[in-house]
Amino acid sequence: MTLQKFLIQIPDSVLEELSSKLSNTRWPKQLKDSDRERGMEKDYLQSLVDYWQNGYDWRAQEKELNSHSQFKCKIDGINIHFIWEKGKGENPTPIILTHGWPDSFLRYKKIINKLTDPARFGGNPNDSFDVIIPSLPGFGFSDKPEHSGYNNAYVAELWVKLMTEKLGYTKFAAAGGDIGSGVTRYMALNHPNLLIGIHLTDVGIIRDLLMAPDESKLSTAEMAYKKTAQQWMAQEAGYISIQSTKPQTLSYGLSDSPVGTASWILEKFRSWSDCKGQLENSYSKDELLTNVMIYWLTNTLSSSVNIYYENTHSLPPMGKIEVPTGIALFAQDILLPPKEWTIKNLNVIHWAEMPRGGHFTAMEEPDLFVEDICKFYRHLKV
Structure with missing residues (x-):
């Protein structure tokens, strides 16, 4: 299998450089009557940066991340970082969990033990999973691609090789968001x-x-989605426009400024989470900063945003999916899909609407997420 055990070990010099950059941040001016519609507020970000400098303990977070079994392996010439924790029950189901942007493998950290050892948390031991959580190419501790082409479809092929050729599974489950x-x-x-x-x-x-040109063919729910999506794209999708067209230009500023990186990431966490405009209603400061640190310490903000360019310019069309599909929609996620469209395009055998939670599902509502995963796969075990 040629797997290499991996531990996160950030040199002191990198942390010292970060501290220096935070201390020498050049802050922009903010209008006195500005609100969050213009982006991340200066006062909150300054308070978080103060904690980053004087209260946050990366070494404690690093130790906690290293409590999980991590590996690297080379697939098609690129080293992929992943967590691999074996389930405790009989015949655990292997499941690969794929994160998105601007989160990281940290998205699923809270649910690892709940899935591998459900009995420990009052669940059914027969619901146990082998949990595999890779970092996308160009994200976190996976290698940065040196050439173009790493879109969603290509990453899917890497994951198949990881699960079958490297880890030896013949059939497996998969889950993901974003x-x-x-x-x-x-x-x-x-x-x-x-x-x-x-x-x-x-x-x-x-x-x-x-983009449907003939609205007469859309149902009421599909028309409502189109209207909502158009409004969202106009108000919230500026990041998509730049990341899918000129990601390299964006990269210079964000790669040089930890505060810039934090602002770019955390504004999305606030906008897309069920936090009622206050990030710390849903996350601790340590969670927020550890996710930012995974980008900063590996200098992967620039390489991560390239996947938007790839998906815009080289992604093959998606066909009808016949594999049994479970859908779990969290109440405050962005652009909830119409049920009828989803059923037409995927083999949906399970549909759940969660009473709360936003886009970063397993980080925000780990218990709801785990409960639904177990419920869906309970009848699909091999």
Whole structure:
């Protein structure tokens, strides 16, 4: 299998450089009557940076991350970082969980033990999973691609090789959200014989509906989605425009400024989470900063945003998915898909609407997420 054990070990010099950059931040002016519609507020970000400098302990977070079994392996010439924790019950189901942007493998950290050892948390031991959480190429501790082509469909092929050739599974489960939803769907589309089922918390932006020229063919729900999606794209999708057209230009500023990196990431966490405009209603400061640190310490903000360019310019069309599919929609996620469109395009056998939670599902509502994963796969075990 040629797997290498991996531990996160950030040199002191890198942390010292970060501290120096934070101390020498040049802050922009903010209008006195400005509100969050213009982006991340200066006062909150300054308070968070103060904690980053004087209260946050990376070494404690590093130790906690290293409490999970991590590996690296080379697939098609690129080293992929992943967590691999074995389940405790009889015949655990292997499941690969794929994150998105601007989150990281940290998205699923809270649920690892709950899935590998459900009995420990009052669950059914027969619901246990082998949990595999890779970092997307160009994200975190995976290698940065040196050439173009790393879109969702290509990553799906890497994940199939990881699960079959490197880890030895003949059939497996898969789940994901955001970019992870797209990667998971391409695995199911192109390798239906390997997937026992897929679990999705979104289906991305449905461009077939967003760009539909003939509205007479749309249902009431699909028309409502189109209107909502158009409004969202106009007000919230500036990041998509730049990341899918000129990611390199964006990269210079964000790669040089930790505060810039934090602002770019955390504004999305605030906008897309069920936090009522206050990030710390849903996350601790340590969670927020550890996710930012995974980008900063590895200098992967620039390489991560390139996947938007790839998906815009080289992604093959998505066909009908026949693999059994579970959909779990969290109440405050962005652009919730119409049920009828979803059923037409995926083999939906499980549909759940969560009473709360936003886009970063397993970080925000780990118990709801785990409960639904177990419920969906309980009848699909091989």
